[in-house]
Amino acid sequence: MRYAIRKLVTMILTILMVSLLVFLAFSIIPGDPATQMLGTNATAQKLEALRAQMGLDRPLLIRYLEWVKNFISGDMGISYSYHVPVRQMLYDKLGIMLTLTGLSFLLIVLLSIPLGILTAKYYDRYFAKAFDVLNQLFMAIPPFFIGILITYLFGLLMHLFTPGGFVSYKSDPWGYFLYMLTASFSIALPKAAMSMRLLKNSVLSEAKLDYVRTAYSRGNRTNQVLYRHVLRNALIPVVTFLGMTLADIVAGSIVIEQVFSIPGFGRLLITSISNRDYPVAQAIIVIIAFLVVVINFIVDSLYPLIDPRVKKDEQ
Amino acid sequence: MNLLKIKKSFLIILCLSLFLPTVLCACGKTETGNGTINVGIAQDLEDSLDPHKAVAAGSREVLFNIFEGLLKPDPKGDLIPAVAESYQVSEDGLTYTFKLRKNVRFHNGRIVTAEDVKFSLDKISGKLGDEPMLPVYALMQDVSIADEETVVVTLSEKDVDFPAYLAMVNAAIVPNDNPNMDSDPIGTGPFRFESRSIQDQIVMSRFDEYWGTKAYLSKVVFKIVPEMDTAVMNLRGGSLDMYAHMTTDQISQLSGDFQVLEGTMNLVQALYLNNARKPFDDERVRQALCYAVDRKAVLDLTSEGKGTIIGSSMFPAFSKYYMPELSKYYTQDIEKAKDLLQEAGYPNGFSMSITVPSNYQPHINAAQVLVEQLKDIGVTAKIELVEWNTWLSETYAGRNFESTVIGVDASYLTARALLERFYSKADNNFTNFSDPEYDALYEKVITLTDDEEKTACYKEMETILTEKAANVYIQDMAEFVALRNTFEGYQFYPLYVMDMSKVKPKN
Numbered sequence: 001m002r003y004a005i006r007k008l009v010t011m012i013l014t015i016l017m018v019s020l021l022v023f024l025a026f027s028i029i030p031g032d033p034a035t036q037m038l039g040t041n042a043t044a045q046k047l048e049a050l051r052a053q054m055g056l057d058r059p060l061l062i063r064y065l066e067w068v069k070n071f072i073s074g075d076m077g078i079s080y081s082y083h084v085p086v087r088q089m090l091y092d093k094l095g096i097m098l099t100l101t102g103l104s105f106l107l108i109v110l111l112s113i114p115l116g117i118l119t120a121k122y123y124d125r126y127f128a129k130a131f132d133v134l135n136q137l138f139m140a141i142p143p144f145f146i147g148i149l150i151t152y153l154f155g156l157l158m159h160l161f162t163p164g165g166f167v168s169y170k171s172d173p174w175g176y177f178l179y180m181l182t183a184s185f186s187i188a189l190p191k192a193a194m195s196m197r198l199l200k201n202s203v204l205s206e207a208k209l210d211y212v213r214t215a216y217s218r219g220n221r222t223n224q225v226l227y228r229h230v231l232r233n234a235l236i237p238v239v240t241f242l243g244m245t246l247a248d249i250v251a252g253s254i255v256i257e258q259v260f261s262i263p264g265f266g267r268l269l270i271t272s273i274s275n276r277d278y279p280v281a282q283a284i285i286v287i288i289a290f291l292v293v294v295i296n297f298i299v300d301s302l303y304p305l306i307d308p309r310v311k312k313d314e315q
Numbered sequence: 316m317n318l319l320k321i322k323k324s325f326l327i328i329l330c331l332s333l334f335l336p337t338v339l340c341a342c343g344k345t346e347t348g349n350g351t352i353n354v355g356i357a358q359d360l361e362d363s364l365d366p367h368k369a370v371a372a373g374s375r376e377v378l379f380n381i382f383e384g385l386l387k388p389d390p391k392g393d394l395i396p397a398v399a400e401s402y403q404v405s406e407d408g409l410t411y412t413f414k415l416r417k418n419v420r421f422h423n424g425r426i427v428t429a430e431d432v433k434f435s436l437d438k439i440s441g442k443l444g445d446e447p448m449l450p451v452y453a454l455m456q457d458v459s460i461a462d463e464e465t466v467v468v469t470l471s472e473k474d475v476d477f478p479a480y481l482a483m484v485n486a487a488i489v490p491n492d493n494p495n496m497d498s499d500p501i502g503t504g505p506f507r508f509e510s511r512s513i514q515d516q517i518v519m520s521r522f523d524e525y526w527g528t529k530a531y532l533s534k535v536v537f538k539i540v541p542e543m544d545t546a547v548m549n550l551r552g553g554s555l556d557m558y559a560h561m562t563t564d565q566i567s568q569l570s571g572d573f574q575v576l577e578g579t580m581n582l583v584q585a586l587y588l589n590n591a592r593k594p595f596d597d598e599r600v601r602q603a604l605c606y607a608v609d610r611k612a613v614l615d616l617t618s619e620g621k622g623t624i625i626g627s628s629m630f631p632a633f634s635k636y637y638m639p640e641l642s643k644y645y646t647q648d649i650e651k652a653k654d655l656l657q658e659a660g661y662p663n664g665f666s667m668s669i670t671v672p673s674n675y676q677p678h679i680n681a682a683q684v685l686v687e688q689l690k691d692i693g694v695t696a697k698i699e700l701v702e703w704n705t706w707l708s709e710t711y712a713g714r715n716f717e718s719t720v721i722g723v724d725a726s727y728l729t730a731r732a733l734l735e736r737f738y739s740k741a742d743n744n745f746t747n748f749s750d751p752e753y754d755a756l757y758e759k760v761i762t763l764t765d766d767e768e769k770t771a772c773y774k775e776m777e778t779i780l781t782e783k784a785a786n787v788y789i790q791d792m793a794e795f796v797a798l799r800n801t802f803e804g805y806q807f808y809p810l811y812v813m814d815m816s817k818v819k820p821k822n
């Protein structure tokens with residue numbers, strides 16, 4: 001219980017820190033929503049009037065506290081660019097990001113764990129060695145380029161999907177899923193390659209330890225040793241890696257969204273920063289920070305499930 | 316040069332050459348538009364869907380399809396009546412009487428009334444509490460309803476360019492009972508607003524009760540594709556049918572499925588100099604820079620020679636005011652440039668910075684060529700890339716810069732749109748150009764009524780800008796519109812608009 005409370009307090013503090021940093025960052029970079037809105041029509045008077053109207057002429061700290069207060073009560077403000085409540089705007093986009101992140105993560109797990117075990121088990125066979133080469137290749141290629149490759153191969157050559165043909169899940173759920181799946185592949189492949197290699201090496205090094213010999217001597221067969229003993233220990237570094245990866249995917253999805261023209265969080269974040277649309281940018285960054293913190297929390301609480309020893313140390 | 320950009324385009328070329336044989340086989344398989352066109356645009360309408368609030372050129376060119384003013388421009392650059400059927404000007408040039416067209420309907424079905432017109436004009440001129448949309452609209456001192464079909468506008472001072480301002484999207488006639496203009500824009504144009512999904516798309520459909528020639532397409536989907544390379548891929552993949560404002564590089568990556576229409580950007584691209592800063596406060600230094608630059612080479616190196624070289628703040632589409640001879644006023648002459656610098660007291664040249672907004676690749680490319688050319692006269696120029704908003708606040712509004720490469724557009728159809736900003740007292744005179752002769756001409760021209768006299772006066776102003784070397788004027792850039800072969804009829808305007816009502820599916 002105390003552990004949970006301590007984690008919760010750290011989470012809240014982290015998010016407050018992040019939001020304060022964002023606030024400060026925006027006050028340092030030149031330009032503000034008023035210059036953006038008026039563009040080349042701006043005059044000193046007009047700027048001043050607009051700033052007063054938007055409340056931008058008040059001190060930073062007061063604006064920050066007010067934002068925190070509203071945010072806690074669920075009011076994320078109104079976008080300066082789109083004149084609609086931020087909450088409503090982010091609702092759709094959050095779904096897109098969660099789908100992209102979720103699918104990518106699922107793909108990483110589905111690809112890397114079975115393949116990792118398989119290549120570890122048959123590490124001296126040819127196909128395992130072929131996978132090693134493939135692994136190297138996929139680890140070396142950045143996701144955005146895999147994205148471009150996928151678009152050319154599957155989009156322009158094989159016509160399996162239409163590049164840029166993103167459809168909203170409201171109008172065509174299946175089309176949406178397929179499109180997101182394609183994009184998820186380009187995020188997942190490099191990470192899956194890394195995680196597969198990690199698992200393979202981890203299994204192989206665990207297999208050299210004494211307890212494996214003991215297990216064999218007690219009459220267990222290879223599969224029993226592998227799945228009941230080795231894998232449990234070998235998975236610990238992989239879970240840590242996957243946890244970090246999940247946070248990475250969130251950031252990586254911003255780039256992939258550009259390649260596949262997916263109107264998600266990433267594009268909105270980039271444009272809201274360049275438009276100085278503070279309420280939107282702040283809300284997105286805080287939500288991402290929140291997700292990362294929560295993911296870490298979940299990963300932390302997963303350890304005891306895989307390895308009961310962790311729990312003992314904790315208490 | 317942006318490293319990532321090079322790398323990316325290199326990779327794309329690599330992919331292209333790898334897959335070229337197969338690509339060729341895959342050609343010819345395109346879906347027919349079925350009356351719907353997907354148009355890619357580089358940015359969402361981030362300022363507003365309300366025409367009275369939209370300031371970005373990219374927003375206005377889309378809203379042009381939904382809204383109309385009392386007057387509107389045609390592709391030739393002339394003003395044609397829209398919501399108004401005709402208008403008369405009083406002899407003193409202060410009173411404009413607009414006769415409204417009968418049975419013009421808003422997209423919600425309601426007929427446009429004189430009250431709507433009064434409301435719209437009052438709103439943009441700042442009478443309803445807001446700041447005036449543009450300073451020129453503040454000229455409207457009074458808007459009154461004479462009868463149900465007649466609206467009389469009284470100006471505080473004479474301005475013969477007034478009708479041109481009313482033809483802008485910013486002077487659109489909107490209903491006086493729509494509180495949600497930001498999210499539900501209702502106008503009188505050939506297309507009606509259907510829906511928007513932020514950073515994704517804006518959908519418009521044909522307005523069947525439009526008073527004029529109805530649009531051919533039943534639906535236009537503007538898709539937001541900020542990445543140019545992605546846009547090219549989406550055109551090839553079939554999710555986009557049209558993309559405007561493309562460069563030669565991107566066009567060359569398209570297949571035979573597309574017709575490429577060449578037009579001009581209608582921008583004055585120049586190396587704008589801060590005339591208030593040393594050494595640019597010296598006319599001779601500015602002239603030296605003009606002599607140092609080889610404009611032809613800029614075009615050759617950045618756009619395969621496409622584009623029109625200009626010599627003053629005017630582009631060829633304004634044929635009435637454009638003076639082609641000024642483009643030859645300065646030809647590259649290194650010796651002369653060096654002599655001028657010597658005279659001005661800079662025998663060894665000087666260093667300067669060129670501020671360029673990082674989101675405009677064509678301007679960055681031009682700046683890179685300029686840096687090389689200026690080396691020849693001993694001037695060391697350094698490019699400083701800034702983000703667009705930083706450019707707006709620091710360079711444009713703050714006038715805190717040495718020089719900048721940018722394209723200036725005309726938001727309405729008169730020479731004044733391009734020449735006004737060099738009047739020393741103008742709010743938007745970001746280059747701080749100041750010349751008593753120019754000021755006198757400007758003050759004179761806005762009171763003239765005779766078109767010929769006015770044109771002559773504007774031409775004199777252009778000549779001063781060239782002779783005094785206000786800035787290093789470079790070119791009006793070429794722009795390309797890629798349109799899928801299943802469509803036809805796209806027309807360029809001398810203004811920054813994208814008129815979808817003239818595009819039709821090919822049978």
